[in-house]
């Protein structure tokens with residue numbers, strides 16, 4: 001007998017954490033748009049900018065939420081959207097219908113994508129990897145399903161490193177923000193993208209003290 005988990009168990013996402021994340025976003029879904037009214041004024045130009053970098057083609061949007069990116073999708077693109085939370089997806093479907101966008105929306109875990117390798121020309125996620133339980137695993141999945149010459153573009157709020165005290169405060173408050181909003185506030189997502197083996201092309205700070213970053217990567221280091 002051994003206490004080591006078997007190989008299959010080790011390759012699965014953490015079920016407990018993933019279930020918790022799903023429950024949190026199902027709880028938040030009815031009030032998400034209300035919570036985001038003020039921040040969205042800041043986010044809207046960043047979303048527009050990000051989507052201007054995405055070519056028409058087969059696009060994967062991960063963690064679509066209530067569909068805040070749908071109006072920015074490039075004309076002529078075929079977009080598949082996924083989200084862990086069925087509560088968020090219900091609202092996303094309503095938004096797609098309202099905008100008259102024929103999107104393929106599916107409930108799926110970013111940590112375990114049900115697409116073959118090299119399916120998409122690009123993948124996009126906005127404010128998602130702050131809440132994916134194992135972001136490195138999710139990013140490796142994006143790299144797998146995006147074609148080798150494709151792009152992975154993220155918009156993420158991250159931990160502030162300077163002043164150090166602010167970063168420490170974010171660490172302290174993180175367990176609370178996760179419970180309340182589902183999002184970690186102290187993730188170092190640009191570093192995680194690198195650790196996942198993606199080739200980072202651009203990291204740009206969009207907000208004061210590097211709080212929000214636009215991250216552009218290719219699926220793998222050449």
Ligand SMILES: C[S@@+](CC[C@H](N)C(=O)[O-])C[C@H]1O[C@@H](n2cnc3c(N)ncnc32)[C@H](O)[C@@H]1O
Nearest residue numbers: 025063064065068083084085088109110126132
């Ligand atoms: C903060 S919301 C952002 C929603 C949207 N992208 C936006 O910009 O408004 C985070 C979203 O990521 C989703 N999410 C979290 N973990 C996920 C996972 N493992 N797989 C897929 N979606 C996930 C949540 O359900 C939620 O809809």
